[in-house]
Amino acid sequence: MSLAHEAPLSGWAEPFPGANYLRQTLAVAESDIRKLIHDPVELFTRMVQPVLWLLIFGQVFNRARAIPTGGISYLDFIAPGILAQSVLFGAIFYGISLIWERDLGIVQKFLVSPAPRSTLVLGRAISSTARSLCQMVFVYVIAALLHVQLRFGIFALAGVVAAVMLGSAIFSTFSLIVACLVKSRERFMGIGQVLTMPLFFASNAIYPLSLMPGWLRAVSRVNPLSYQVDALRTLMIMGGSSAFGIGHDFLMLLAAFAVVMAVATRLYPSIVT
Amino acid sequence: MENAPDATLNAIEVQSLTRRFGALVAVDHLNFSCASGATFGLLGPNGAGKSTLIKMLTTLLPPSEGTAKIAGYDLVQHPELVRGKIGYVSQMLSADGDLTGYENLLISAKLYGMPRAERARRIAQALEFMDLAHVSGKRVRQYSGGMIRRLEIAQSMLHRPAVLFMDEPSVGLDPSAKRSVWERIRELRREFGTTILMTTHDMEEADHLCEMVAVMHRGVLAALDTPAGLKAQVGAEATLDDVFIHFTGATISEGGELRDVARTRSTTQRLG
Numbered sequence: 001m002s003l004a005h006e007a008p009l010s011g012w013a014e015p016f017p018g019a020n021y022l023r024q025t026l027a028v029a030e031s032d033i034r035k036l037i038h039d040p041v042e043l044f045t046r047m048v049q050p051v052l053w054l055l056i057f058g059q060v061f062n063r064a065r066a067i068p069t070g071g072i073s074y075l076d077f078i079a080p081g082i083l084a085q086s087v088l089f090g091a092i093f094y095g096i097s098l099i100w101e102r103d104l105g106i107v108q109k110f111l112v113s114p115a116p117r118s119t120l121v122l123g124r125a126i127s128s129t130a131r132s133l134c135q136m137v138f139v140y141v142i143a144a145l146l147h148v149q150l151r152f153g154i155f156a157l158a159g160v161v162a163a164v165m166l167g168s169a170i171f172s173t174f175s176l177i178v179a180c181l182v183k184s185r186e187r188f189m190g191i192g193q194v195l196t197m198p199l200f201f202a203s204n205a206i207y208p209l210s211l212m213p214g215w216l217r218a219v220s221r222v223n224p225l226s227y228q229v230d231a232l233r234t235l236m237i238m239g240g241s242s243a244f245g246i247g248h249d250f251l252m253l254l255a256a257f258a259v260v261m262a263v264a265t266r267l268y269p270s271i272v273t
Numbered sequence: 274m275e276n277a278p279d280a281t282l283n284a285i286e287v288q289s290l291t292r293r294f295g296a297l298v299a300v301d302h303l304n305f306s307c308a309s310g311a312t313f314g315l316l317g318p319n320g321a322g323k324s325t326l327i328k329m330l331t332t333l334l335p336p337s338e339g340t341a342k343i344a345g346y347d348l349v350q351h352p353e354l355v356r357g358k359i360g361y362v363s364q365m366l367s368a369d370g371d372l373t374g375y376e377n378l379l380i381s382a383k384l385y386g387m388p389r390a391e392r393a394r395r396i397a398q399a400l401e402f403m404d405l406a407h408v409s410g411k412r413v414r415q416y417s418g419g420m421i422r423r424l425e426i427a428q429s430m431l432h433r434p435a436v437l438f439m440d441e442p443s444v445g446l447d448p449s450a451k452r453s454v455w456e457r458i459r460e461l462r463r464e465f466g467t468t469i470l471m472t473t474h475d476m477e478e479a480d481h482l483c484e485m486v487a488v489m490h491r492g493v494l495a496a497l498d499t500p501a502g503l504k505a506q507v508g509a510e511a512t513l514d515d516v517f518i519h520f521t522g523a524t525i526s527e528g529g530e531l532r533d534v535a536r537t538r539s540t541t542q543r544l545g
């Protein structure tokens with residue numbers, strides 16, 4: 001067959017400014033999402049943990065009435081925390097796929113392409129958000145079965161989607177940073193284990209800030225998870241209230257994402273050296 | 274216009290390029306150039322520094338010292354412009370085993386910003402040319418080594434790079450898979466006038482594909498000539514194997530066996 005001589009790529013015009021940036025970002029996300037569609041087992045294994053927390057921990061403490069929750073049941077109180085937790089646990093180990101794909105030579109292929117390094121980071125954040133939305137649907141189903149007083153208004157749901165996606169993007173990108181720093185699977189797993197629980201407990205996910213000692217409250221105020229949970233609590237639950245104000249929550253989440261994006265874009269190429 | 278490449282220049286000009294890993298100098302102040310359209314073979318045993326050189330030339334690894342011009346662009350000053358001009362086939366079989374052959378090509382095409390219609394046309398063409406159309410919907414982990422290599426070469430050529438870097442393109446392949454890869458490389462070069470820099474420790478491969486051959490040993494070039502010229506320097510009856518021993522004092526497979534076994538094992542693992 002014949003292969004006609006063709007103009008080089010740089011000759012192609014973009015249909016609109018930023019079209020290439022968008023295409024490259026989505027290509028990175030698409031690669032990962034296609035793998036997930038080929039092999040969705042991972043999505044199901046991620047469902048176990050939130051079930052345990054809601055069904056056992058939530059039900060038991062619901063009876064105990066030991067924790068001040070601002071007028072809602074304890075189960076209603078922790079449902080947003082468990083959603084945030086399930087997103088956090090899903091995202092925080094995401095970076096290991098970068099190490100894995102580096103070992104297979106796949107990351108190198110992305111890095112020799114002219115795609116801006118930020119598209120490689122942003123694309124991965126987007127694919128992580130796709131996973132988190134599956135988790136969101138699942139947590140809603142369990143919560144509904146347990147008679148958690150969920151809000152189903154269109155704006156409330158859109159707000160939950162936004163908070164879930166932002167949380168997932170922040171922690172998966174943070175995980176990418178860790179991967180670029182430690183570079184090996186073993187060290188990554190070690191660090192991942194060490195980070196997860198402190199991030200979870202130093203937040204308002206399963207108890208309010210008011211119960212924390214001062215130092216822990218200070219830590220939780222710089223933990224993006226707290227802002228995610230705070231936003232979710234009012235957006236997800238009937239009668240749920242936000243401690244910081246929802247505008248403040250989203251501002252903090254966006255700021256956190258901007259910081260991890262900038263750092264990850266800087267570090268990403270060093271994963272192959 | 275200071276960034277504009279000059280078509281009369283060599284496709285690759287390496288200037289004092291150096292890479293250190295701690296105390297080890299893996300690539301030691303290399304200087305050489307490669308004419309546009311030529312195929313340049315870099316021959317050397319394991320540990321010679323071939324992959325390190327290619328990783329620097331493809332912008333994956335920052336040089337410790339020196340630079341290179343690729344298709345007219347400076348590697349250190351404008352890596353992003355260099356990337357638009359090059360293709361890379363790594364030493365590992367690195368097509369994504371969890372995606373299909375078609376999906377591997379699709380993602381690449383999108384990364385290079387190719388518009389939809391162009392994408393569809395080039396992917397279909399590439400699959401047919403590489404004789405992979407019948408398996409394009411299968412996941413790559415089910416492919417043989419030769420099929421993966423052909424897919425990767427197609428992938429690296431989709432955007433029609435001016436310079437293609439291939440790190441041991443046929444290592445670990447059986448003789449017939451090897452020949453089919455060589456045939457495709459020659460055909461692509463003829464069609465697109467691509468400049469190729471490839472590393473190998475296969476003498477036959479260098480003899481078959483390369484117009485210029487450099488013998489690399491411990492980070493430096495021990496010799497640089499046409500395959501015929503090199504043989505002539507060593508003796509009338511010399512093979513490239515003899516050339517290699519002559520210039521490096523080492524046999525080409527020195528240390529090679531262990532590594533090849535390891536690679537074959539990891540390939541087998543990936544192929545399930």
Ligand SMILES: Nc1ncnc2c1ncn2[C@@H]1O[C@H](COP(=O)(O)OP(=O)(O)O)[C@@H](O)[C@H]1O
Pocket residue numbers: 273294297299317318319320321322323324325326
């Ligand atoms: N990331 C690295 N860190 C430390 N040493 C390295 C690294 N990469 C390569 N080397 C060393 O550099 C030398 C050249 O390696 P390489 O370029 O892979 O050789 P070749 O491809 O010719 O077999 C070897 O001694 C190798 O051990």
Ligand SMILES: [Mg+2]
Pocket residue numbers: 323324325364440
């Ligand atoms: Mg090598």
